[in-house]
Amino acid sequence: MFLGPHDLIGTVSAQYQLIDKLVRSAKGETRRGLLCVGAAYAALVGWLYQDAGDMDGASFWRGVTQEIAIRSRDPHLIGYSLVNQAQVRTDLGDGHAVIDLCEAALDNADHLVPKVRILAMQQQAHGASLAGERRSVDQLLDEAVRLLPRIDDDLPWGNACRRTPGYLEVQRATCYGRLELDAEAGALWAQVLTVVPETARRDRGVYMARQATAAATARQPDQALEIARTVATIVAETRSARMRRELTALERAMRPWHDAPVGQDLTEVLAPVTQRS
Secondary structure, rough: OOOOOHHHHHHHHHHHHHHHHHHOOHHHHHHHHHHHHHHHHHHHHHHHHHOOOOHHHHHHHHHHHHHHHHOOOHHHHHHHHHHHHHHHHHHHHOOHHHHHHHHHHHHOOOOOOOOOOOOHHHHHHHHHHHHOHHHHHHHHHHHHHHHHHHOOOOOOOHHHHHHHHHHHHHHHHHHHHHHHHHEEEEHHHHOOOOOOOOOOOOHHHHHHHHHHHHHHHOOOOOHHHHHHHHHHHHHHHHOOHHHHHHHHHHHHHHHHOOOOOOHHHHHHHHHHOOOOO
């Protein structure tokens, strides 16, 4: 949780390559088990590339995840792989593709463990927010909240929904931010950040950057600046492109104060991290 994606990609992809070699000679249940583990590792590599801002790399590894999941014949893992594909489409701003993929994952919802259903519904909510559909966002996330206590599987992948404090409120706040519901998004971010541990530095940085953007669009530039100071430090240490992208959104939200002292201070704070390649 302390390291940035660039520090982890090599290690995790090497683990996947080892599993892939073992799959080629394994048989029976051992082979099937290795396929499931391999899909989980491929999903993590895809996420790391996405966090690093390499969408081509992310798309490739999401494709690997889906292929391995299909070969495993595990319906839960296949559904999870579709959610992984939808995550990439979310970052590309393609809301309709996100909805299509999540609906496909939920086609046989009654046969899926609650965790996979929750992951698909929350990702579909992101697609709905990109399409400007607030009512769908709330319906999907409210249904996911009701399912959360029913998670009882021992699957070793896709556990962010039960490991991350305030997981579904994070999704709701993000969707509200896209929908420009700034006061509601800001209140949710303040609530979420009281429960997210300091050790989850990359996640905290992303959430704080979104909170700063909500503050800026709610015409609270001084609060946005103070939050941005902390985020800039985390970006410099983790090199997270996901966080840097959120700071670029903050810069856009702060344009009304570009020539004011608070705007100039923000430019100075963000220059070392937003101007890097």
